[in-house]
Amino acid sequence: MGTGADFPGSWEHGLFVHALLGRGGSALRSDRHPASWTAGFHACLRPRILPRPRYGRRDLPRRHWASGHGRSAVRFVLALLYRNLVVGRASVQLTLIRVVFQPAIYLFVFGHVVGRVIPVSGQNGYGAVIAPGIIAMATVGAPFVTIGGQVLSGYFFRTLEEWLLAPVTLRTVLAAMLLGGVCSGVINSLVVVILAWLILDLTPSDPAFLLLAVVAGAFLFSLVSLVVLLLPQRPDRGREVFSILMMLMTFFGCTFYSYAMLEPPFSYFALLLPTTYISEGLRAAYAPGQPHLDADAALTGLILIAIVLLPCTDWVFRRRLGSFSW
Structure with a gap:
Protein backbone atom coordinates (compact mmCIF):
# COMPACT_ATOMS: atom_id res chain seq x y z
CA MET A 1 0.00 0.00 0.00
CA ILE A 49 3.53 18.04 -2.84
CA LEU A 50 1.50 20.86 -1.40
CA PRO A 51 2.80 23.97 0.39
CA ARG A 52 3.67 23.56 4.02
CA PRO A 53 0.31 23.08 5.74
CA ARG A 54 -1.13 25.26 8.43
CA TYR A 55 -2.71 23.49 11.34
CA GLY A 56 -6.46 23.24 11.50
CA ARG A 57 -9.54 22.21 9.63
CA ARG A 58 -8.73 24.14 6.45
CA ASP A 59 -5.89 21.72 5.63
CA LEU A 60 -8.07 18.62 5.57
CA PRO A 61 -10.28 17.44 2.73
CA ARG A 62 -13.97 18.21 3.05
CA ARG A 63 -14.98 14.56 2.72
CA HIS A 64 -12.98 13.78 5.85
CA TRP A 65 -15.00 16.24 7.91
CA ALA A 66 -18.29 15.17 6.38
CA SER A 67 -17.62 11.56 7.35
CA GLY A 68 -16.91 11.78 11.06
CA HIS A 69 -15.94 15.18 12.37
CA GLY A 70 -18.12 14.85 15.46
CA ARG A 71 -16.72 11.43 16.38
CA SER A 72 -13.16 12.60 15.76
CA ALA A 73 -13.69 15.65 17.97
CA VAL A 74 -15.15 13.59 20.81
CA ARG A 75 -12.33 11.05 20.61
CA PHE A 76 -9.78 13.85 20.60
CA VAL A 77 -11.29 15.51 23.68
CA LEU A 78 -11.41 12.19 25.54
CA ALA A 79 -7.82 11.45 24.54
CA LEU A 80 -6.63 14.78 25.89
CA LEU A 81 -8.53 14.24 29.15
CA TYR A 82 -7.00 10.78 29.43
CA ARG A 83 -3.58 12.32 28.83
CA ASN A 84 -4.13 14.64 31.80
CA LEU A 85 -5.10 11.65 33.95
CA VAL A 86 -2.00 9.72 32.93
CA VAL A 87 0.25 12.70 33.68
CA GLY A 88 -1.36 13.09 37.09
CA ARG A 89 -0.87 9.40 37.87
CA ALA A 90 2.76 9.52 36.72
CA SER A 91 3.52 12.24 39.30
CA VAL A 92 1.07 11.06 41.93
CA GLN A 93 3.20 12.23 44.86
CA LEU A 94 3.45 15.79 43.60
CA THR A 95 -0.25 15.72 42.70
CA LEU A 96 -1.22 14.65 46.22
CA ILE A 97 0.97 17.36 47.74
CA ARG A 98 -0.58 20.02 45.53
CA VAL A 99 -4.19 18.82 45.74
CA VAL A 100 -4.41 17.52 49.33
CA PHE A 101 -1.44 18.41 51.52
CA GLN A 102 -1.02 22.09 50.64
CA PRO A 103 -4.70 23.15 51.06
CA ALA A 104 -4.94 21.03 54.22
CA ILE A 105 -2.06 23.03 55.74
CA TYR A 106 -3.74 26.30 54.75
CA LEU A 107 -7.05 25.23 56.27
CA PHE A 108 -5.49 23.99 59.50
CA VAL A 109 -3.18 26.96 60.08
CA PHE A 110 -5.45 29.81 58.98
CA GLY A 111 -8.80 28.26 59.82
CA HIS A 112 -8.11 26.27 62.97
CA VAL A 113 -5.09 27.97 64.57
CA VAL A 114 -5.19 31.60 63.43
CA GLY A 115 -8.99 31.56 63.34
CA ARG A 116 -9.11 31.27 67.13
CA VAL A 117 -7.40 34.62 67.67
CA ILE A 118 -9.18 36.60 64.93
CA PRO A 119 -12.59 37.83 66.13
CA VAL A 120 -15.14 37.31 63.37
CA SER A 121 -18.87 37.14 63.93
CA GLY A 122 -20.63 33.95 62.95
CA GLN A 123 -20.87 30.33 63.98
CA ASN A 124 -17.55 29.19 62.50
CA GLY A 125 -15.68 32.48 62.86
CA TYR A 126 -12.72 33.15 60.62
CA GLY A 127 -12.81 29.57 59.33
CA ALA A 128 -15.97 30.37 57.38
CA VAL A 129 -14.13 33.31 55.80
CA ILE A 130 -10.87 31.60 54.91
CA ALA A 131 -12.23 28.23 53.69
CA PRO A 132 -13.99 29.65 50.59
CA GLY A 133 -10.82 31.58 49.80
CA ILE A 134 -8.72 28.40 49.92
CA ILE A 135 -11.24 26.70 47.63
CA ALA A 136 -10.98 29.67 45.28
CA MET A 137 -7.19 29.31 45.23
CA ALA A 138 -7.58 25.68 44.16
CA THR A 139 -10.08 26.72 41.50
CA VAL A 140 -7.63 29.30 40.17
CA GLY A 141 -4.40 27.31 40.31
CA ALA A 142 -5.48 23.90 39.02
CA PRO A 143 -6.37 24.98 35.44
CA PHE A 144 -3.00 26.67 35.05
CA VAL A 145 -1.16 23.54 36.20
CA THR A 146 -3.06 21.38 33.70
CA ILE A 147 -2.96 23.73 30.72
CA GLY A 148 0.50 25.00 31.55
CA GLY A 149 1.83 21.46 31.57
CA GLN A 150 0.51 20.88 28.06
CA VAL A 151 1.78 24.17 26.65
CA LEU A 152 5.18 24.12 28.35
CA SER A 153 5.87 20.50 27.40
CA GLY A 154 4.78 21.37 23.89
CA TYR A 155 7.33 24.18 23.84
CA PHE A 156 10.30 22.40 25.39
CA PHE A 157 9.69 18.84 24.10
CA ARG A 158 7.60 19.65 20.98
CA THR A 159 4.77 17.36 22.07
CA LEU A 160 2.11 19.91 21.16
CA GLU A 161 2.63 19.21 17.46
CA GLU A 162 1.16 15.74 17.95
CA TRP A 163 -2.13 17.29 19.08
CA LEU A 164 -2.11 19.98 16.42
CA LEU A 165 -1.68 17.41 13.64
CA ALA A 166 -4.84 15.57 14.70
CA PRO A 167 -7.76 15.71 12.21
CA VAL A 168 -9.72 18.25 14.26
CA THR A 169 -10.16 22.01 14.14
CA LEU A 170 -8.11 24.39 16.20
CA ARG A 171 -11.24 25.31 18.11
CA THR A 172 -11.66 21.63 19.01
CA VAL A 173 -8.14 21.66 20.44
CA LEU A 174 -9.01 24.85 22.31
CA ALA A 175 -12.23 23.34 23.67
CA ALA A 176 -10.37 20.20 24.78
CA MET A 177 -7.78 22.23 26.66
CA LEU A 178 -10.46 24.37 28.29
CA LEU A 179 -12.43 21.30 29.31
CA GLY A 180 -9.30 19.75 30.80
CA GLY A 181 -8.67 22.91 32.81
CA VAL A 182 -12.28 23.04 34.02
CA CYS A 183 -12.24 19.37 35.09
CA SER A 184 -8.97 19.88 36.94
CA GLY A 185 -10.27 22.97 38.71
CA VAL A 186 -13.55 21.32 39.71
CA ILE A 187 -11.87 18.15 41.03
CA ASN A 188 -9.27 20.06 43.04
CA SER A 189 -11.92 22.38 44.45
CA LEU A 190 -14.14 19.50 45.53
CA VAL A 191 -11.16 17.92 47.30
CA VAL A 192 -10.69 21.16 49.26
CA VAL A 193 -14.42 21.19 50.04
CA ILE A 194 -14.02 17.75 51.62
CA LEU A 195 -10.94 18.91 53.53
CA ALA A 196 -12.84 21.94 54.85
CA TRP A 197 -15.53 19.58 56.12
CA LEU A 198 -12.99 17.27 57.79
CA ILE A 199 -10.80 19.98 59.34
CA LEU A 200 -13.18 22.87 60.04
CA ASP A 201 -16.54 21.06 60.02
CA LEU A 202 -17.82 23.39 57.28
CA THR A 203 -20.52 22.31 54.85
CA PRO A 204 -22.00 24.50 52.09
CA SER A 205 -25.54 25.72 52.56
CA ASP A 206 -26.09 25.80 48.79
CA PRO A 207 -24.03 23.01 47.12
CA ALA A 208 -25.52 23.74 43.68
CA PHE A 209 -24.39 27.36 43.73
CA LEU A 210 -20.99 26.30 45.04
CA LEU A 211 -20.56 23.95 42.08
CA LEU A 212 -21.74 26.65 39.69
CA ALA A 213 -19.24 29.16 41.09
CA VAL A 214 -16.42 26.62 40.90
CA VAL A 215 -17.20 25.69 37.28
CA ALA A 216 -17.43 29.35 36.25
CA GLY A 217 -14.19 30.19 38.03
CA ALA A 218 -12.33 27.20 36.58
CA PHE A 219 -13.52 28.08 33.07
CA LEU A 220 -12.49 31.71 33.50
CA PHE A 221 -8.99 30.85 34.68
CA SER A 222 -8.59 28.26 31.95
CA LEU A 223 -9.07 31.17 29.56
CA VAL A 224 -6.64 33.30 31.56
CA SER A 225 -4.05 30.50 31.54
CA LEU A 226 -4.14 30.15 27.76
CA VAL A 227 -3.89 33.90 27.17
CA VAL A 228 -1.02 34.34 29.62
CA LEU A 229 0.92 31.37 28.23
CA LEU A 230 0.37 31.92 24.51
CA LEU A 231 0.45 35.71 24.24
CA PRO A 232 4.19 36.16 25.04
CA GLN A 233 6.86 35.04 22.62
CA ARG A 234 7.77 32.15 24.92
CA PRO A 235 5.36 30.36 27.28
CA ASP A 236 7.89 30.20 30.12
CA ARG A 237 7.66 33.99 30.28
CA GLY A 238 3.92 33.61 30.58
CA ARG A 239 4.47 31.43 33.63
CA GLU A 240 6.33 34.29 35.29
CA VAL A 241 3.52 36.68 34.42
CA PHE A 242 0.95 34.29 35.89
CA SER A 243 2.91 34.00 39.14
CA ILE A 244 2.81 37.80 39.49
CA LEU A 245 -0.91 37.86 38.73
CA MET A 246 -1.52 35.09 41.26
CA MET A 247 0.29 37.06 43.96
CA LEU A 248 -1.85 40.13 43.29
CA MET A 249 -5.11 38.19 43.05
CA THR A 250 -4.37 36.10 46.13
CA PHE A 251 -3.62 38.98 48.48
CA PHE A 252 -5.94 41.62 47.00
CA GLY A 253 -8.72 39.37 45.65
CA CYS A 254 -10.59 38.61 48.89
CA THR A 255 -9.18 35.12 49.45
CA PHE A 256 -7.98 35.64 53.04
CA TYR A 257 -10.74 38.09 53.93
CA SER A 258 -14.23 38.94 52.77
CA TYR A 259 -15.19 41.89 50.62
CA ALA A 260 -17.14 43.36 53.54
CA MET A 261 -13.86 43.84 55.45
CA LEU A 262 -12.44 46.20 52.81
CA GLU A 263 -12.71 49.97 52.72
CA PRO A 264 -12.21 52.33 49.77
CA PRO A 265 -10.05 52.50 47.70
CA PHE A 266 -9.12 48.83 48.24
CA SER A 267 -12.72 47.73 47.80
CA TYR A 268 -12.77 49.33 44.34
CA PHE A 269 -9.51 47.67 43.35
CA ALA A 270 -10.79 44.26 44.52
CA LEU A 271 -13.69 44.48 42.07
CA LEU A 272 -11.18 44.42 39.21
CA LEU A 273 -9.85 41.00 40.23
CA PRO A 274 -11.75 37.83 39.25
CA THR A 275 -10.72 35.99 42.43
CA THR A 276 -12.95 38.42 44.35
CA TYR A 277 -16.03 37.11 42.56
CA ILE A 278 -15.03 33.47 43.00
CA SER A 279 -14.28 33.83 46.72
CA GLU A 280 -17.40 35.87 47.44
CA GLY A 281 -19.57 33.48 45.45
CA LEU A 282 -18.23 30.58 47.49
CA ARG A 283 -18.82 32.50 50.73
CA ALA A 284 -22.41 33.05 49.63
CA ALA A 285 -22.72 29.29 49.10
CA TYR A 286 -21.28 28.50 52.54
CA ALA A 287 -22.80 31.17 54.78
CA PRO A 288 -25.55 33.24 53.14
CA GLY A 289 -26.20 35.08 56.41
CA GLN A 290 -22.69 36.50 56.77
CA PRO A 291 -21.59 39.74 55.05
CA HIS A 292 -20.37 39.10 51.51
CA LEU A 293 -20.76 40.31 47.97
CA ASP A 294 -24.17 39.57 46.52
CA ALA A 295 -24.25 36.05 45.05
CA ASP A 296 -25.89 37.13 41.81
CA ALA A 297 -23.37 39.95 41.43
CA ALA A 298 -20.47 37.55 41.97
CA LEU A 299 -21.76 35.08 39.39
CA THR A 300 -22.58 37.85 36.92
CA GLY A 301 -19.07 39.25 37.28
CA LEU A 302 -17.52 35.87 36.48
CA ILE A 303 -19.74 35.38 33.44
CA LEU A 304 -19.09 38.88 32.08
CA ILE A 305 -15.32 38.53 32.44
CA ALA A 306 -15.45 35.13 30.71
CA ILE A 307 -17.54 36.53 27.85
CA VAL A 308 -15.02 39.33 27.31
CA LEU A 309 -12.03 37.00 27.56
CA LEU A 310 -13.33 34.17 25.35
CA PRO A 311 -12.87 35.89 21.94
CA CYS A 312 -9.49 37.17 23.07
CA THR A 313 -8.44 33.62 23.97
CA ASP A 314 -9.70 32.30 20.64
CA TRP A 315 -7.71 34.95 18.76
CA VAL A 316 -4.51 34.33 20.74
CA PHE A 317 -4.84 30.55 20.39
CA ARG A 318 -5.39 30.62 16.63
CA ARG A 319 -2.71 33.26 16.09
CA ARG A 320 -0.08 31.32 18.03
CA LEU A 321 -0.94 27.76 17.03
CA GLY A 322 -2.53 28.24 13.61
CA SER A 323 0.98 28.29 12.17
CA PHE A 324 3.08 26.54 14.77
CA SER A 325 6.39 28.41 14.88
CA TRP A 326 8.00 27.41 18.19
Missing part, protein backbone atom coordinates in the same frame (compact mmCIF):
# COMPACT_ATOMS: atom_id res chain seq x y z
CA GLY A 2 1.30 3.44 -0.91
CA THR A 3 2.24 6.12 1.55
CA GLY A 4 0.58 9.48 2.06
CA ALA A 5 2.88 10.95 -0.56
CA ASP A 6 1.21 8.76 -3.19
CA PHE A 7 -2.12 10.51 -2.65
CA PRO A 8 -1.71 14.27 -3.14
CA GLY A 9 -4.35 16.29 -1.34
CA SER A 10 -5.02 13.71 1.35
CA TRP A 11 -4.57 14.31 5.05
CA GLU A 12 -1.78 11.73 5.19
CA HIS A 13 -0.05 13.58 2.39
CA GLY A 14 -0.17 16.75 4.45
CA LEU A 15 1.51 14.97 7.36
CA PHE A 16 4.13 13.58 4.98
CA VAL A 17 4.91 17.03 3.66
CA HIS A 18 5.11 18.49 7.16
CA ALA A 19 7.47 15.77 8.37
CA LEU A 20 9.63 16.14 5.29
CA LEU A 21 9.70 19.89 4.74
CA GLY A 22 8.41 21.24 8.06
CA ARG A 23 10.39 21.83 11.21
CA GLY A 24 11.00 18.13 11.69
CA GLY A 25 12.66 17.87 8.27
CA SER A 26 14.36 21.23 8.17
CA ALA A 27 17.69 19.53 7.51
CA LEU A 28 16.43 18.60 4.03
CA ARG A 29 15.77 22.17 2.96
CA SER A 30 17.88 23.40 0.09
CA ASP A 31 18.67 26.68 1.84
CA ARG A 32 20.54 24.78 4.54
CA HIS A 33 22.19 22.20 2.28
CA PRO A 34 22.38 23.70 -1.21
CA ALA A 35 24.01 20.60 -2.63
CA SER A 36 23.00 19.44 -6.07
CA TRP A 37 21.47 16.21 -4.83
CA THR A 38 19.24 18.16 -2.42
CA ALA A 39 18.05 20.48 -5.16
CA GLY A 40 17.36 17.51 -7.40
CA PHE A 41 15.47 15.78 -4.62
CA HIS A 42 13.24 18.82 -4.17
CA ALA A 43 12.74 19.07 -7.90
CA CYS A 44 11.48 15.50 -7.98
CA LEU A 45 9.04 16.11 -5.16
CA ARG A 46 7.79 19.57 -6.16
CA PRO A 47 5.10 18.42 -8.63
CA ARG A 48 3.61 16.05 -6.08
Whole structure:
Protein backbone atom coordinates (compact mmCIF):
# COMPACT_ATOMS: atom_id res chain seq x y z
CA MET A 1 0.00 0.00 0.00
CA GLY A 2 1.30 3.44 -0.91
CA THR A 3 2.24 6.12 1.55
CA GLY A 4 0.58 9.48 2.06
CA ALA A 5 2.88 10.95 -0.56
CA ASP A 6 1.21 8.76 -3.19
CA PHE A 7 -2.12 10.51 -2.65
CA PRO A 8 -1.71 14.27 -3.14
CA GLY A 9 -4.35 16.29 -1.34
CA SER A 10 -5.02 13.71 1.35
CA TRP A 11 -4.57 14.31 5.05
CA GLU A 12 -1.78 11.73 5.19
CA HIS A 13 -0.05 13.58 2.39
CA GLY A 14 -0.17 16.75 4.45
CA LEU A 15 1.51 14.97 7.36
CA PHE A 16 4.13 13.58 4.98
CA VAL A 17 4.91 17.03 3.66
CA HIS A 18 5.11 18.49 7.16
CA ALA A 19 7.47 15.77 8.37
CA LEU A 20 9.63 16.14 5.29
CA LEU A 21 9.70 19.89 4.74
CA GLY A 22 8.41 21.24 8.06
CA ARG A 23 10.39 21.83 11.21
CA GLY A 24 11.00 18.13 11.69
CA GLY A 25 12.66 17.87 8.27
CA SER A 26 14.36 21.23 8.17
CA ALA A 27 17.69 19.53 7.51
CA LEU A 28 16.43 18.60 4.03
CA ARG A 29 15.77 22.17 2.96
CA SER A 30 17.88 23.40 0.09
CA ASP A 31 18.67 26.68 1.84
CA ARG A 32 20.54 24.78 4.54
CA HIS A 33 22.19 22.20 2.28
CA PRO A 34 22.38 23.70 -1.21
CA ALA A 35 24.01 20.60 -2.63
CA SER A 36 23.00 19.44 -6.07
CA TRP A 37 21.47 16.21 -4.83
CA THR A 38 19.24 18.16 -2.42
CA ALA A 39 18.05 20.48 -5.16
CA GLY A 40 17.36 17.51 -7.40
CA PHE A 41 15.47 15.78 -4.62
CA HIS A 42 13.24 18.82 -4.17
CA ALA A 43 12.74 19.07 -7.90
CA CYS A 44 11.48 15.50 -7.98
CA LEU A 45 9.04 16.11 -5.16
CA ARG A 46 7.79 19.57 -6.16
CA PRO A 47 5.10 18.42 -8.63
CA ARG A 48 3.61 16.05 -6.08
CA ILE A 49 3.53 18.04 -2.84
CA LEU A 50 1.50 20.86 -1.40
CA PRO A 51 2.80 23.97 0.39
CA ARG A 52 3.67 23.56 4.02
CA PRO A 53 0.31 23.08 5.74
CA ARG A 54 -1.13 25.26 8.43
CA TYR A 55 -2.71 23.49 11.34
CA GLY A 56 -6.46 23.24 11.50
CA ARG A 57 -9.54 22.21 9.63
CA ARG A 58 -8.73 24.14 6.45
CA ASP A 59 -5.89 21.72 5.63
CA LEU A 60 -8.07 18.62 5.57
CA PRO A 61 -10.28 17.44 2.73
CA ARG A 62 -13.97 18.21 3.05
CA ARG A 63 -14.98 14.56 2.72
CA HIS A 64 -12.98 13.78 5.85
CA TRP A 65 -15.00 16.24 7.91
CA ALA A 66 -18.29 15.17 6.38
CA SER A 67 -17.62 11.56 7.35
CA GLY A 68 -16.91 11.78 11.06
CA HIS A 69 -15.94 15.18 12.37
CA GLY A 70 -18.12 14.85 15.46
CA ARG A 71 -16.72 11.43 16.38
CA SER A 72 -13.16 12.60 15.76
CA ALA A 73 -13.69 15.65 17.97
CA VAL A 74 -15.15 13.59 20.81
CA ARG A 75 -12.33 11.05 20.61
CA PHE A 76 -9.78 13.85 20.60
CA VAL A 77 -11.29 15.51 23.68
CA LEU A 78 -11.41 12.19 25.54
CA ALA A 79 -7.82 11.45 24.54
CA LEU A 80 -6.63 14.78 25.89
CA LEU A 81 -8.53 14.24 29.15
CA TYR A 82 -7.00 10.78 29.43
CA ARG A 83 -3.58 12.32 28.83
CA ASN A 84 -4.13 14.64 31.80
CA LEU A 85 -5.10 11.65 33.95
CA VAL A 86 -2.00 9.72 32.93
CA VAL A 87 0.25 12.70 33.68
CA GLY A 88 -1.36 13.09 37.09
CA ARG A 89 -0.87 9.40 37.87
CA ALA A 90 2.76 9.52 36.72
CA SER A 91 3.52 12.24 39.30
CA VAL A 92 1.07 11.06 41.93
CA GLN A 93 3.20 12.23 44.86
CA LEU A 94 3.45 15.79 43.60
CA THR A 95 -0.25 15.72 42.70
CA LEU A 96 -1.22 14.65 46.22
CA ILE A 97 0.97 17.36 47.74
CA ARG A 98 -0.58 20.02 45.53
CA VAL A 99 -4.19 18.82 45.74
CA VAL A 100 -4.41 17.52 49.33
CA PHE A 101 -1.44 18.41 51.52
CA GLN A 102 -1.02 22.09 50.64
CA PRO A 103 -4.70 23.15 51.06
CA ALA A 104 -4.94 21.03 54.22
CA ILE A 105 -2.06 23.03 55.74
CA TYR A 106 -3.74 26.30 54.75
CA LEU A 107 -7.05 25.23 56.27
CA PHE A 108 -5.49 23.99 59.50
CA VAL A 109 -3.18 26.96 60.08
CA PHE A 110 -5.45 29.81 58.98
CA GLY A 111 -8.80 28.26 59.82
CA HIS A 112 -8.11 26.27 62.97
CA VAL A 113 -5.09 27.97 64.57
CA VAL A 114 -5.19 31.60 63.43
CA GLY A 115 -8.99 31.56 63.34
CA ARG A 116 -9.11 31.27 67.13
CA VAL A 117 -7.40 34.62 67.67
CA ILE A 118 -9.18 36.60 64.93
CA PRO A 119 -12.59 37.83 66.13
CA VAL A 120 -15.14 37.31 63.37
CA SER A 121 -18.87 37.14 63.93
CA GLY A 122 -20.63 33.95 62.95
CA GLN A 123 -20.87 30.33 63.98
CA ASN A 124 -17.55 29.19 62.50
CA GLY A 125 -15.68 32.48 62.86
CA TYR A 126 -12.72 33.15 60.62
CA GLY A 127 -12.81 29.57 59.33
CA ALA A 128 -15.97 30.37 57.38
CA VAL A 129 -14.13 33.31 55.80
CA ILE A 130 -10.87 31.60 54.91
CA ALA A 131 -12.23 28.23 53.69
CA PRO A 132 -13.99 29.65 50.59
CA GLY A 133 -10.82 31.58 49.80
CA ILE A 134 -8.72 28.40 49.92
CA ILE A 135 -11.24 26.70 47.63
CA ALA A 136 -10.98 29.67 45.28
CA MET A 137 -7.19 29.31 45.23
CA ALA A 138 -7.58 25.68 44.16
CA THR A 139 -10.08 26.72 41.50
CA VAL A 140 -7.63 29.30 40.17
CA GLY A 141 -4.40 27.31 40.31
CA ALA A 142 -5.48 23.90 39.02
CA PRO A 143 -6.37 24.98 35.44
CA PHE A 144 -3.00 26.67 35.05
CA VAL A 145 -1.16 23.54 36.20
CA THR A 146 -3.06 21.38 33.70
CA ILE A 147 -2.96 23.73 30.72
CA GLY A 148 0.50 25.00 31.55
CA GLY A 149 1.83 21.46 31.57
CA GLN A 150 0.51 20.88 28.06
CA VAL A 151 1.78 24.17 26.65
CA LEU A 152 5.18 24.12 28.35
CA SER A 153 5.87 20.50 27.40
CA GLY A 154 4.78 21.37 23.89
CA TYR A 155 7.33 24.18 23.84
CA PHE A 156 10.30 22.40 25.39
CA PHE A 157 9.69 18.84 24.10
CA ARG A 158 7.60 19.65 20.98
CA THR A 159 4.77 17.36 22.07
CA LEU A 160 2.11 19.91 21.16
CA GLU A 161 2.63 19.21 17.46
CA GLU A 162 1.16 15.74 17.95
CA TRP A 163 -2.13 17.29 19.08
CA LEU A 164 -2.11 19.98 16.42
CA LEU A 165 -1.68 17.41 13.64
CA ALA A 166 -4.84 15.57 14.70
CA PRO A 167 -7.76 15.71 12.21
CA VAL A 168 -9.72 18.25 14.26
CA THR A 169 -10.16 22.01 14.14
CA LEU A 170 -8.11 24.39 16.20
CA ARG A 171 -11.24 25.31 18.11
CA THR A 172 -11.66 21.63 19.01
CA VAL A 173 -8.14 21.66 20.44
CA LEU A 174 -9.01 24.85 22.31
CA ALA A 175 -12.23 23.34 23.67
CA ALA A 176 -10.37 20.20 24.78
CA MET A 177 -7.78 22.23 26.66
CA LEU A 178 -10.46 24.37 28.29
CA LEU A 179 -12.43 21.30 29.31
CA GLY A 180 -9.30 19.75 30.80
CA GLY A 181 -8.67 22.91 32.81
CA VAL A 182 -12.28 23.04 34.02
CA CYS A 183 -12.24 19.37 35.09
CA SER A 184 -8.97 19.88 36.94
CA GLY A 185 -10.27 22.97 38.71
CA VAL A 186 -13.55 21.32 39.71
CA ILE A 187 -11.87 18.15 41.03
CA ASN A 188 -9.27 20.06 43.04
CA SER A 189 -11.92 22.38 44.45
CA LEU A 190 -14.14 19.50 45.53
CA VAL A 191 -11.16 17.92 47.30
CA VAL A 192 -10.69 21.16 49.26
CA VAL A 193 -14.42 21.19 50.04
CA ILE A 194 -14.02 17.75 51.62
CA LEU A 195 -10.94 18.91 53.53
CA ALA A 196 -12.84 21.94 54.85
CA TRP A 197 -15.53 19.58 56.12
CA LEU A 198 -12.99 17.27 57.79
CA ILE A 199 -10.80 19.98 59.34
CA LEU A 200 -13.18 22.87 60.04
CA ASP A 201 -16.54 21.06 60.02
CA LEU A 202 -17.82 23.39 57.28
CA THR A 203 -20.52 22.31 54.85
CA PRO A 204 -22.00 24.50 52.09
CA SER A 205 -25.54 25.72 52.56
CA ASP A 206 -26.09 25.80 48.79
CA PRO A 207 -24.03 23.01 47.12
CA ALA A 208 -25.52 23.74 43.68
CA PHE A 209 -24.39 27.36 43.73
CA LEU A 210 -20.99 26.30 45.04
CA LEU A 211 -20.56 23.95 42.08
CA LEU A 212 -21.74 26.65 39.69
CA ALA A 213 -19.24 29.16 41.09
CA VAL A 214 -16.42 26.62 40.90
CA VAL A 215 -17.20 25.69 37.28
CA ALA A 216 -17.43 29.35 36.25
CA GLY A 217 -14.19 30.19 38.03
CA ALA A 218 -12.33 27.20 36.58
CA PHE A 219 -13.52 28.08 33.07
CA LEU A 220 -12.49 31.71 33.50
CA PHE A 221 -8.99 30.85 34.68
CA SER A 222 -8.59 28.26 31.95
CA LEU A 223 -9.07 31.17 29.56
CA VAL A 224 -6.64 33.30 31.56
CA SER A 225 -4.05 30.50 31.54
CA LEU A 226 -4.14 30.15 27.76
CA VAL A 227 -3.89 33.90 27.17
CA VAL A 228 -1.02 34.34 29.62
CA LEU A 229 0.92 31.37 28.23
CA LEU A 230 0.37 31.92 24.51
CA LEU A 231 0.45 35.71 24.24
CA PRO A 232 4.19 36.16 25.04
CA GLN A 233 6.86 35.04 22.62
CA ARG A 234 7.77 32.15 24.92
CA PRO A 235 5.36 30.36 27.28
CA ASP A 236 7.89 30.20 30.12
CA ARG A 237 7.66 33.99 30.28
CA GLY A 238 3.92 33.61 30.58
CA ARG A 239 4.47 31.43 33.63
CA GLU A 240 6.33 34.29 35.29
CA VAL A 241 3.52 36.68 34.42
CA PHE A 242 0.95 34.29 35.89
CA SER A 243 2.91 34.00 39.14
CA ILE A 244 2.81 37.80 39.49
CA LEU A 245 -0.91 37.86 38.73
CA MET A 246 -1.52 35.09 41.26
CA MET A 247 0.29 37.06 43.96
CA LEU A 248 -1.85 40.13 43.29
CA MET A 249 -5.11 38.19 43.05
CA THR A 250 -4.37 36.10 46.13
CA PHE A 251 -3.62 38.98 48.48
CA PHE A 252 -5.94 41.62 47.00
CA GLY A 253 -8.72 39.37 45.65
CA CYS A 254 -10.59 38.61 48.89
CA THR A 255 -9.18 35.12 49.45
CA PHE A 256 -7.98 35.64 53.04
CA TYR A 257 -10.74 38.09 53.93
CA SER A 258 -14.23 38.94 52.77
CA TYR A 259 -15.19 41.89 50.62
CA ALA A 260 -17.14 43.36 53.54
CA MET A 261 -13.86 43.84 55.45
CA LEU A 262 -12.44 46.20 52.81
CA GLU A 263 -12.71 49.97 52.72
CA PRO A 264 -12.21 52.33 49.77
CA PRO A 265 -10.05 52.50 47.70
CA PHE A 266 -9.12 48.83 48.24
CA SER A 267 -12.72 47.73 47.80
CA TYR A 268 -12.77 49.33 44.34
CA PHE A 269 -9.51 47.67 43.35
CA ALA A 270 -10.79 44.26 44.52
CA LEU A 271 -13.69 44.48 42.07
CA LEU A 272 -11.18 44.42 39.21
CA LEU A 273 -9.85 41.00 40.23
CA PRO A 274 -11.75 37.83 39.25
CA THR A 275 -10.72 35.99 42.43
CA THR A 276 -12.95 38.42 44.35
CA TYR A 277 -16.03 37.11 42.56
CA ILE A 278 -15.03 33.47 43.00
CA SER A 279 -14.28 33.83 46.72
CA GLU A 280 -17.40 35.87 47.44
CA GLY A 281 -19.57 33.48 45.45
CA LEU A 282 -18.23 30.58 47.49
CA ARG A 283 -18.82 32.50 50.73
CA ALA A 284 -22.41 33.05 49.63
CA ALA A 285 -22.72 29.29 49.10
CA TYR A 286 -21.28 28.50 52.54
CA ALA A 287 -22.80 31.17 54.78
CA PRO A 288 -25.55 33.24 53.14
CA GLY A 289 -26.20 35.08 56.41
CA GLN A 290 -22.69 36.50 56.77
CA PRO A 291 -21.59 39.74 55.05
CA HIS A 292 -20.37 39.10 51.51
CA LEU A 293 -20.76 40.31 47.97
CA ASP A 294 -24.17 39.57 46.52
CA ALA A 295 -24.25 36.05 45.05
CA ASP A 296 -25.89 37.13 41.81
CA ALA A 297 -23.37 39.95 41.43
CA ALA A 298 -20.47 37.55 41.97
CA LEU A 299 -21.76 35.08 39.39
CA THR A 300 -22.58 37.85 36.92
CA GLY A 301 -19.07 39.25 37.28
CA LEU A 302 -17.52 35.87 36.48
CA ILE A 303 -19.74 35.38 33.44
CA LEU A 304 -19.09 38.88 32.08
CA ILE A 305 -15.32 38.53 32.44
CA ALA A 306 -15.45 35.13 30.71
CA ILE A 307 -17.54 36.53 27.85
CA VAL A 308 -15.02 39.33 27.31
CA LEU A 309 -12.03 37.00 27.56
CA LEU A 310 -13.33 34.17 25.35
CA PRO A 311 -12.87 35.89 21.94
CA CYS A 312 -9.49 37.17 23.07
CA THR A 313 -8.44 33.62 23.97
CA ASP A 314 -9.70 32.30 20.64
CA TRP A 315 -7.71 34.95 18.76
CA VAL A 316 -4.51 34.33 20.74
CA PHE A 317 -4.84 30.55 20.39
CA ARG A 318 -5.39 30.62 16.63
CA ARG A 319 -2.71 33.26 16.09
CA ARG A 320 -0.08 31.32 18.03
CA LEU A 321 -0.94 27.76 17.03
CA GLY A 322 -2.53 28.24 13.61
CA SER A 323 0.98 28.29 12.17
CA PHE A 324 3.08 26.54 14.77
CA SER A 325 6.39 28.41 14.88
CA TRP A 326 8.00 27.41 18.19
